Amino acid sequence: MPPRDCERYDDFLLLIGDFGPFQKRLLFWMMPAAFLFAFTYFGQIFMILLPKNHWCKVSELQGLPENEQKNRGIPKKSDGSYENCFMYNIPYNSNKTNDANETRSKVPCNNGWIYDRKEVPYESIATEYDWVCDKEDFGTYSVVVYFVGCIVGCLCFGYITDHSGRLVALFLANACSMIGGCVSAVCKDFPCFAASRFVTGLAMNYCFVPIYILTLENVGMKYRTLVGNLALTFSFTLGACLLPWLAYAFSNWRHYAMVVAVPVVLMILTSLLAPESPSWLLSVGKVDWGIEVLRDAAKANGKTISEETWSEMKECFELKFANEQLGKQYTSLDLFKTFRRCVVLIILIVTWMTVAMAYDAHVRVVQILDTDVFITFSLSSLVEIPAGIVPMFLLDRIGRKPMMSAVMLLCATCSLFVGLLKGEWYVSAAAIAARFFITMGYNVGQQWASEILPTVLRGQGLAVINIMGQMGALISPVVLSTHRFYRALPMFIITLVSVVGASIILVLPETKGATMPQTLDEAEKRWTLRCKDRKINADI
The missing domain is CATH 1.20.1250.20 (MFS general substrate transporter like domains)
Known part of the structure; x- marks a missing residue:
């Protein structure tokens, strides 16, 4: 027995x-x-690095100093920088300035490129x-x-x-x-x-x-x-x-x-x-x-x-x-079978997509900044340490919702500064600060989602959230590539995305001091979709 x-x-x-x-x-x-x-x-990241400063290789000018090669054989853009993809059809054969080449025609590079080895x-x-x-x-x-x-x-x-x-x-x-x-x-x-x-x-x-x-x-x-x-x-x-x-x-x-x-x-x-x-x-x-x-x-x-x-x-x-x-054998589809469950799951999914997109973008943004990519990446990675330690002390004191919303808004603010500031190290400092805040959001969000979902579907629910979150990370390199159209555009997009993420989580239930829900019914009673939370454990 x-x-x-x-x-x-x-x-x-x-x-x-x-x-x-x-x-x-x-x-x-x-x-x-x-x-x-x-x-x-x-x-x-470091397999595909490409120096921002590169220009056409002009065979006739090989052996000359770098500046003279560009001055004689490479046209200038309207902002005064040299073209990356075009050269003159006939290089100028004297040491006069680039202005004398204006009568020449531009042609695409046809003999490879020269890359600035000071960058990479x-x-x-x-x-x-x-x-x-x-x-x-x-x-x-x-x-x-x-x-x-x-x-x-x-x-x-x-x-x-x-x-x-x-x-x-x-x-x-x-x-x-x-x-x-x-x-x-x-x-x-x-x-x-x-x-x-x-x-x-x-x-x-x-x-x-x-x-x-x-x-x-x-x-x-x-x-x-x-x-x-x-x-x-x-x-x-x-x-x-x-x-x-x-x-x-x-x-x-x-x-x-x-x-x-x-x-x-x-x-x-x-x-x-x-x-x-x-x-x-x-x-x-x-x-x-x-x-x-x-x-x-x-x-x-x-x-x-x-x-x-x-x-x-x-x-x-x-x-x-x-x-x-x-x-009963539950599947992830059970999380979408009522309106309230569906709304909570969609909010968790969208939140995780915004966090994953912002985090990955701030990891890779070093490739388009003007500072040394190796130093900047190392410095920005170091913020993972305090970003992991701070939640240990604050999360159970101020709660998941206010902390998550605050760090997302702070990430949005720093991302906006990355787009608006001009000095290269000011921009890098703002980018590093943004990564610090979004890393905290990543850490808090992962724990919060696991506390919201019921035990019977916690594993499958987190799998759904993580899979959809990777869609956000997948989009981040595309977002960063928009800097070719306007330098600050990627950070403006990340700012908007972070504000959206900080706003929609306000209706999620606070889980500070609460036991984890075991069943779907127990979890659904807590999912009130209100900005101001009740005392969770008192109502169950």
Whole structure:
């Protein structure tokens, strides 16, 4: 006969220990995963860098000083800068000024380009294959293809994570990251490079998310905020800050691509050595395996548990799984079956799209600023540390809604300054500040969404939100490319998007001090769609 006191095993961490050597080992494995996550996400930026200052190569003028080559052979634009895509049909053969060439006709570049190596001191794929002028959008297209891969990866690996296990998803995602990265390094044309970036994009989230979920599922509640933010705040930031200097040090995009891709083998090995999540094993009916992992965890944490307790625990989880199979099986479509649910999900989706677009735009904006791209990217990446620490202290004091709305509005303000200011370092400072605020929004939004959604559909609901959020990230390189029409236009678009995001979240429920909803009915009672919240727990 099944034991009656099964509720005591719902939180098995009380028995095996909630933050002992077992959990610290999981945290140890999560740190390199976060570090390499930065490589997978940001690595492409430094493969496709293109100096803003480039001009036609004029064979007859080779050997002359750079300024004289441009002065004799390259026409000027109306603003006084030199053309990037045109040259004179016949170069002027004296040392007179460019004005004397006005009688010559302009023709498109026909002998390649010369690139300012002071801006980008190494060969990127964009400079090696001249992705300029009529090919100038190739870099943007490659990023878009990368995010298309990310969307497909979220669909595939999200399903695998819940149905085949956290470690299977971790293995497959990191295999995609390594294979795609290595193939990128040998590509000689755009179709090959785009295809390789699609494969790498498949891993964009799930090269890290499975080990993140696995760790949080097996850490005590009071340690989750610390553990969840520790890896992203420090390891991810370190990886992001290191990337530009790896590109600078290796001085060739192919060598750099290999250096970014090969270390991912560490996470492939981790997926073979780490224990599967006992929470997942028990939830899908693999009780024997789950109990075996819990035994190892208890032993590692120095906990002694009787055989009678293990036997009773096994019976309880077998009974619980059997009862769950008799109950209703929910799908993500259930989140859209009433008006209130539909509105809340749409708001969460649109909010996450605005956050993802603004975040990715402020990551990549360094490519169009006038300051040194390597220094600016490293400085802007460093703000991930305070952006991860500040929410730890403020989130439970002032609440999710006011903090999320405030950081989105501050991001909008700083983005507006990026578009309006003139001094190059003033612009860069405003861009770095904007990234600081949108990174906080990213961190707060991820936690807030998980607290709003009910337990029965939390995983599937977050998958829907993240997949749609990647649509926003996919659009961000296109938004940045509009700077060719008007320098400040990308930041004006991001300003508008951030204001929209800050406004629509005001009707979402505040979750500060509230328990997470378990059922759809419980969640729907909280989704009041009002700016001023009730005391949630008092009404349930």
